[in-house]
Amino acid sequence: MLGTGLLQGLAVTARNFLGSFYDRRRFVTTQYPEQRTALPEAYRNFPFLVCESADDPMGTLRCVACQICEKECPPQCIYIEKSKDKKPDANGKPQIYPAVFDIDTAVCMSCQICVEVCPFDAIKMDQVFELAATDRFGALLMDRHALAKPNSYFQSIHPTEAGEVDSRLLAARLAAEEKARTAAAAKAAPKPAAPKPPAAPSAEAPKPSPPLA
């Protein structure tokens, strides 16, 4: 009979109307500024630079300004200038560092390719998405000071990935120490052992990260 389909539809909407008062599966709204959904660990937004220590972020950047990410970035939103001098990194080994490291977040498309290609685990994806600004030139262009965030922060937002990275870096450092120790032992037995490594893991052994060639 004409109208049965319409009545069926009305029944569905009535059910949804009532369901929205007690059924969380139907009533799915999150009241955003007050309530927030938990971001999944994999969530990515814009890149940040990992440094070892929050006290001296510029001194402990993992980045060595190798410019691979700059070349690979599809929308080319990264701009890097290498330093003229070398500065001791966290391990005390002199390294080139990025004198300028800018990411234009107005251009960045959050594709994560910079993270995948970085051999030093120096750039990672952040989860901060409330970046609205009133100035679209200055405020969205992030320099290295704005980009640097400590490893502990990385641990807090991507625990699984950070754990992998840390254990990998630790293994690399131990292997390097072992190598240095054997080399030192072989070279000069009477000399005292190599100086104690610093607490933070070293980034001295450039090693391709496993997932990507």
Add this chain to the structure above:
Amino acid sequence: MNPSGLPPLASLPGPQIRAVHDELHGDLLELSMGPHHPSTHGVFRMVVTLDGETVVKLKPVFGYLHRNHEKIAEGASYLGSMPYTDRLDYLCSMTNNWSYALAVERLAGQAVSERAEYVRVILAELTRLLNHTCLAGFLLQDGGASGTPLMYAFREREKILDLFESLSGSRMMCNYQRFGGCRADPSPAWLDSARALVDGYGRFLDEYEALLTGNEILMARTQGIGRLSPQLAVSAGVTGPMLRAAGVGYDIRKVDGYGFYPRFTFRVPIGADGDTYDRYMVRILEMRESIGILRQALRDIPAGPILDPKAKQRGLRPKAGEVYSRIEGPKGEIGFFLISDGGPNPYRYRVRPPSLINLTILEDMCLGQSIADSVVILGSVDIVLGEVDR
């Protein structure tokens, strides 16, 4: 595809009505719908010539969203184009990724791990659910329902997008497939939540159909409207649900058997009339088949590596050669044509966008229908302007 039994192209009926402009009285009304119009699905423009409310001429105008995708890709590395494919059909980044990855894999001779093939099927079918659900919502929105079907569609779509987000880190711009596999391995917990979603999806579809399929107004608005003959569909290169709704049982999942699709049992629904209602119903039925595929894939997915660690992503320089890959995307045949000259970036990069090619016959479907129908017909074509304009 062998269009056996179909008459040759020359015998096709042309568009039935042509505009005859009456100079003296201006009988016809030319209406420029778009590029800013509530129901042109983005910055699309239809220059419609109306006689009363009947469409006598319709000129689609597009290109407002052209972003030079193909040329950019020819200057970028093979990996660097992957995130751009997300932005073609931004509802279906997973299938776009897959088709592009397939092209590069064929060009580079890269094998894909078994687990990755399963994951690709799962994600492609989830994308199909997502796309078709949204389409039904949009279609009804164009038909004048005040948002309710669209909101239900979006409620379910959010659940799929949550899955995508927890796997790939982004809801719509997944950038997930890699040459030789996938970027991240789905955890057992992820697979469990996917199973839960698939189990609940049938119930949602039942409710959705109760709301819409039997609705007399929907039937009156869509049945017999915007008919597409199988001959015209085949000769215009229409693919996907639109082609199947026109009565041609052509599904690349069956025809090519790419990926692991031959391992799954599923059916391909086809319509008889080729009208808007068939295009809607074929998509609903396809969703039910997708649920079946997902059940099988989620049951059988093997353990193993998701990505061959030796598979080269960065600095890929495939041997000189050309390749065309295609998969059955939710909107139709999404294909990538690549020519390599041995360099780090493709010499030629070309997308076969199903949205654009399905859109080319819009005028043929709309002629003689009313202006309100043409909006619904456009909705049933299922376009995304990101893919039409590239």
Add this chain to the structure above:
Amino acid sequence: MSAGPTDAHLLERAPFLLRDWLTHALPEPLRWFANTLIAIAAILAIFGTLFALLTLVERKVLGRVQNRPGPNRTGWFGILQPVADGIKMLTKEDIVPRAADPLLHFLAPVALLGFSVLTFAVIPYGRDLVAVRLDAGVLYFFAAGSATELSIFMAGWSSNNKYALVAAMRALAQLISYELPLLLSAVPVVLAAGTLSAPDIVESQGGFTWGFVPHWHVFTPWGAAAFLVFFISALSESNRSPFDLPEAESELIAGHLTEYSGFKYALFFMAEYFGMCSLCGMAVTLFLGGWQAPLAALEFIPSYAWFALKLCALLLVFIWIRATLPRLRMDQLTRFAWKFLVPLALVNLAASAFWSLSFGWAGPMQALRWAIGIALAVGPFVLLGRRLGAGIGPRTYRYA
């Protein structure tokens, strides 16, 4: 407005007492004038508030149906949302297209609002609670309502916009088509009540069968059918989904409202809601017993409360339908009116005539009367529906 009932209890007489308390100091000729003014002001205030609340409730209900909360940021549960909307509307720039006909462009919303307010005059909101007691009240209602078409056309044409023009054409065709079934479905009630005066029609629906079935017209076979026709036509007359073709936003942007902004748009909005309210009020009056209580035991609740309750229920159904149904097409809309509603209303006229003629049947003849009455109401519906729905229906699909 008459003096009001004297035998009813306090709550029932409250509106009259309030009015008399306000005007008792005035001399006699002025008092009549003041009473009229108060009636107008009361109607405008009550329906103005109802309009504001209705916009909020509509958005809330639509939201809940669509599984979202609806407006909830302005005030407690979004209660201030209408105020915010109003402020926004009033502060917006009033844009008149250069090519528009400025006089008609301005007159259209004013005339529309004027006509829709006029229709409130004859609806009895409670026992003796009616602004103007007209002998031909129902006719007045339809006359005032029919003039709204002119305003909508004025809006569409004077905007000098193609979308608006198409919308104006649609509005004309639609309103003409549905005026007829609207009138025809009211005729059986007039026939049964033997009067064109709205308060008398309500009076005629008083009383109960077996003490609990009220004598509302909707509880007779012809009454139910006429109510259905009236309700559908009212949906269409008030441009509500699924008949909101003049402002079909998916093809015509906003139809005749495309070139309206700010205060004029607000006036249109208000007029449409007023029209909806008055049509629902008339439906309540004609079919749902007006201000009569559904049970004798519930008559202690004042009559105007019953009227308000029924009115709100009908308005909610309007919103519910809007939340559910897609829109018809123009030709389907007119075909639905001429091939379905008009014949249904005509047959129903005969059914109601039969019902009046067979008034005296008793005993088993009463059962026969009901059987014939129901057959006369349902039969045409099924037959016409089948003809109307010919060619459409669910399909089965094959698989490749």
Add this chain to the structure above:
Amino acid sequence: MNALQLCLAFSSLLFAVGLAGALARSNAIIVLLGLELMLNAANINFIAFWRFSPSSAPATGVIFVLFSIAVAAAEAAVGMALVIAIYRHQKTIRLPDATDLKG
């Protein structure tokens, strides 16, 4: 002048306006509407006489006007349909140009 004469004067003037429009304009629609005005003027007379004349039968004037309105409606419907039909065939609704009876 008494009230009845006032009403009759009003009606005469309205009739004259309608007549002038019907004679002067060449647009068929306006001509038709001029005719409607003349009918209205006649109706005013009926009402006036019913209202003011000493020996009117009850309601006769009113009923006559009701019939007259009905006839006017029928006239308008047929007239407009004719206008549309003429327009279809001759692409004009200017009466001086639409002289052909053959479509």
Add this chain to the structure above:
Amino acid sequence: MSAALAIVALATLGSAAAAMLGRSLLRSIFMLAVSWAGVAAFYMWAGAQFVAFAQVLIYLGAISMVALFAVLLTRQSRDEASPPPAALRRAILAVVAAAGVAAVLLWAVAHSPLAVSGSLAPATSVRQLGFDLMGRHAAALLVVGVLLTIALLGAVVLAADGAQERPGDEP
């Protein structure tokens, strides 16, 4: 009493004259709608409520709509821009003729011995009207019904003529 009549008459005549003079057809129709509403107001003034409502319902609700439709379907919303000399001559003649008719009528009205009864005719109730229509005037009512039906059918046939060759013209 007379003042109200004068206002109503002036508004009606003014809008009617404006409608007959106007160049824009649609504006003319809107002005005519005002004029018809004025006539309805006159009926109200004269105590014929029912007729007034019928006037609004039929003239404003139906006839003006039909006229608007005719205008839109014939695409004549702007009338001839400058009248040709022949039309101008005709217009002058028409006005002269109409003025003559008005003069004769007014003279007749002014000089006829029109008796006015002291008491106005009692306002007829709708009920009385109904009984009259169904009783004394039943035959006339039937005839009008038949007339309306035939007119409706005729209008449909006339307007639908040639619908096959021009689809979409018929609303």
